[in-house]
Amino acid sequence: MYLYGASGHCKVIIDSIESSTDKIIKGVFDDNIEIDKILNVPIYNFETFDKTKIHEMFISVGNNATRKMISESISENYISVFHPKATISKYAFIDEGSCVMANAVINASAKIGKHCIVNTGAIVEHDCELGDFVHISPNASLAGNVKIGEGTHIGIGAQIIQGITIGKWVTIGAGTVVIRDIPDGSLYVGNPARQIKK
Template identity: 50%
Template sequence: MILIGASGHAKVILDILFKNEITVDRILDANPPVTELFGVPVNLDDGAQLSKETKAVIAVGNNLIRKKIAESRLLQYMPAVHPRSTVSPFAKIGTGTVVMANAVINPDALVGKHCIINTGAVIEHDCVLEDYVHISPNAALAGNVTVGECSQIGIGAVVLQGIKIGNNVTVGAGAVIIRDIPDRVTVVGNPGRIIK
């Protein structure tokens, strides 16, 4: 198993993998900030192709960069699910998705590939998260919410039931979303309002 990315996000993913007794052989980073993380060597990622059988997790928080890496490298991407998260056996989680400690994913939720469900986030029943979504710590999505590709729901934000959030949307910290949100906007406040 390898990680791609050596930021603070990688530290959390390493912790998840270690708690699941998964050995990480090395970490690759295009601009390595350190030479090792928790005893795992960090090497320069020169973009060389790896074997398609290489098991990997992308440890990059930025949705667009994570998407670019996933689409440029055909690897065997694995999920990383913290043992102290609660994931319903009736929920589906895509390849490469990371679920942090104390996150909850309830029945019939569908989480796409390479998503981040961060610490303490709640994904209620029948939610649909498209690929490369990031649900920040302590954000809560009520039932039947849809979040479009590459969108980020900020820390502590709340999304009411049945809301549809478009692609490439940023929802600010603590926002309360009470109506549908179109593509490529930033929304802040209570109630949420588009600022750009």
């Protein structure tokens, strides 16, 4: 299999794959020609690479908009990645290209969209719904029945109370406490959350 994006997030993905499966990561694609390896995995230029060698791929990029751009421009067999120390309910649904990191919890009837990141120690409670390209940062907590729109980034340690709906392409700052619904395309911070940028 191959990864796309030789970033810090890529290192965590490599570790998760090597810890949980017997899959062999044959290479990482990246535009940075200054580096030739990441965690001993060789780096290649995607444009000049023989695409017939690619059977499985994962987009190892932390930026939500960039993951969307890559997934829409490159049609491959995208797999999901689950760290062995993640806790995932058998009643949860996780779509292609998403990852669940160490000590994260996804509870019953949660639905995770395509190319999402549920990062280290994050909690996604029962009946939550995450749109495509969402990132739940480390130690962020979503109570039950929270809905998160496409491309939204929930910052590290943020807390979302039950039943809240957060729109598309929103940024929730680190440590923010969300107690009311939030519309599309905004930046919210604080306790309780307040809008500081549209």
